[in-house]
Amino acid sequence: MSFLAQSLSRVKPSATIAVTNKARELKAAGRDVIGLGAGEPDFDTPDNIKEAAIRAIRDGRTKYTAVDGIPELKAAIVEKFKRENNLAYTPAQISVGTGGKQVLYNALMATLNPGDEVLIPAPYWVSYPDMVLLAGAEPTFIDASMATGFKVTADALDAAITPKTKWLIFNSPSNPSGAAYTRAELRAIADVLLKHPHVWVMTDDMYEHLVYDDFVFATLAEVEPALTDRTLTVNGVSKAYCMTGWRIGYAGGPAQLIKAMANIQSQSTSNPCTISQWAAVEALNGPQDFIPRNNKVFKERRDLVVSMLNQARGLHCPTPEGAFYVYPSCEGLIGRTAPSGKRIETDEDFVSELLEAEGVAVVQGSAFGLGPNFRISYATATSDLEEACTRIQRFCGSLT
Known part of the structure; x- marks a missing residue:
């Protein structure tokens, strides 16, 4: 629309937020979807931090x-x-x-x-x-x-x-x-x-x-x-x-x-x-002792995801030093055909077909400026990660 600022034509919506919203929409529609797009720990905020916020409210610090x-x-x-x-x-x-x-x-x-x-x-x-x-x-x-x-x-x-x-x-x-x-x-x-x-x-x-x-x-x-x-x-x-x-x-x-x-x-x-x-x-x-406890779980999840993705046909997943993401390459699958009949030409094709075929939501590497890769956030329940990686292995194996 002409009344919008020209600067908006220079930018695009966040791809990670878009993937997360898409996964939510599909879940709401009854699809069995595992969303691995959000960069958000699944652990709850520690109680001492919550109590400090409640105390601030009660003390009128508003x-x-x-x-x-x-x-x-x-x-x-x-x-x-x-x-x-x-x-x-x-x-x-x-x-x-x-x-x-x-x-x-x-x-x-x-x-x-x-x-x-x-x-x-x-x-x-x-x-x-x-x-x-x-x-x-x-x-x-x-x-x-x-x-x-x-x-x-x-x-x-x-x-x-x-x-x-x-x-x-x-x-x-x-x-x-x-x-x-x-x-x-x-x-x-x-x-x-x-x-x-x-x-x-x-x-x-x-x-x-x-x-x-x-x-x-x-x-x-x-x-x-x-x-x-x-x-x-x-x-x-x-x-x-x-x-x-x-x-x-x-x-x-x-x-x-x-x-x-x-x-x-x-x-x-x-x-x-x-x-x-x-x-x-x-x-x-306040206390910082929960951070290494959480990290121990994150490391276990990282190792699980890296191992399972490297067992998937056509994927290569390096082991990262930090954060809670992996960024595997799907270059070995470019040119193959998905169960839908669509040819996988880009990482965006890969993640789109993965979501359609197996209900696993990840983010295409092109959104981050480097492909053909995709990003998985492993800041989610270990059981969900294991199931998601099993589905990814199955999807990769189904490409012809």
């Missing part, structure tokens, strides 16, 4: 707060960064938003101009490019294929930087691949960035605590303190604390940038939900 976070939450975030990441921030360097997505969006809206470029390793979280486009700039992609463990190399990054590059968006552990960068790999990335002082870095550390085996998480500003003055370190309580619906994300960065982000937020949403902020204080300051 009024407007400072635009970008209550002092108590900013103090908890400052302490978290110091304790876990060896990063020193003041409260004036902390931004709190309605989820990590708003924090990222605020930063891009506050800094980007027409003609600016933002480097994004592919595969990427579906929202990064569209947020850049909405901010009026151009996303530029760097290949981070299966051959390099879904990680961008220092040489590839160096070659991709131009005078127009304003930001690098850097996500580790990664959505969608689960790939996580070692300290040595971060060191190589940091060395490239030191050569290009005009490039700012947005590190999306949302899956920081969701790492497995002997992997040790690190973040870029921690590895190279000289990057701190041009790094926005973004995190949140959604994933590790099982608080997706509470909508609290946060970031630490240069005070001038944080102030600009607050200006954007003051004219869009104002403060995040007061009750959720008090719950987040408890999440960051």
Whole structure:
């Protein structure tokens, strides 16, 4: 319709949300569907966090707060960064938003101009490019294929930087691949960035605590303190604390940038939900012992899914270091024919036919900028995962 903004023509709806909604619709219509599209832990929010929210309600802490976070939450975030990441921030360097997505969006809206470029390793979280486009700039992609463990190399990054590059968006552990960068790999990335002082870095550390085996998480500003003055370190309580619906994300960065982000937020949403902020204080300051317990279950699920997918004809599934996703390749099935008679030409064809034939909802790799792959979230009941993988094996075996 002509009265809609032209900028909307530059963006598309979130593919992960679309898959989740499609699965819900099919379930409501009576189909037996297993949805593996949502990046959301199936564990409940811990009781101590719930009680903190209830206490805030009972104590009347239900009024407007400072635009970008209550002092108590900013103090908890400052302490978290110091304790876990060896990063020193003041409260004036902390931004709190309605989820990590708003924090990222605020930063891009506050800094980007027409003609600016933002480097994004592919595969990427579906929202990064569209947020850049909405901010009026151009996303530029760097290949981070299966051959390099879904990680961008220092040489590839160096070659991709131009005078127009304003930001690098850097996500580790990664959505969608689960790939996580070692300290040595971060060191190589940091060395490239030191050569290009005009490039700012947005590190999306949302899956920081969701790492497995002997992997040790690190973040870029921690590895190279000289990057701190041009790094926005973004995190949140959604994933590790099982608080997706509470909508609290946060970031630490240069005070001038944080102030600009607050200006954007003051004219869009104002403060995040007061009750959720008090719950987040408890999440960051309270017991952390449930995180390794949850991770033990996630690791078992990861190992189950990787093993079963690698037993499916035509699939190849690497073992990720973190997050709760796998990103298998279906290249070995391209050109085959589904039971419906449709020829599988793309990963989107694969996931569409899988949903139709077996009632398993996954997300096509093309939505994340790299195919032919698809993403599975294993943040769901183990029994559902086992059944879903059995169906995927059956579907792959049925292709002719």
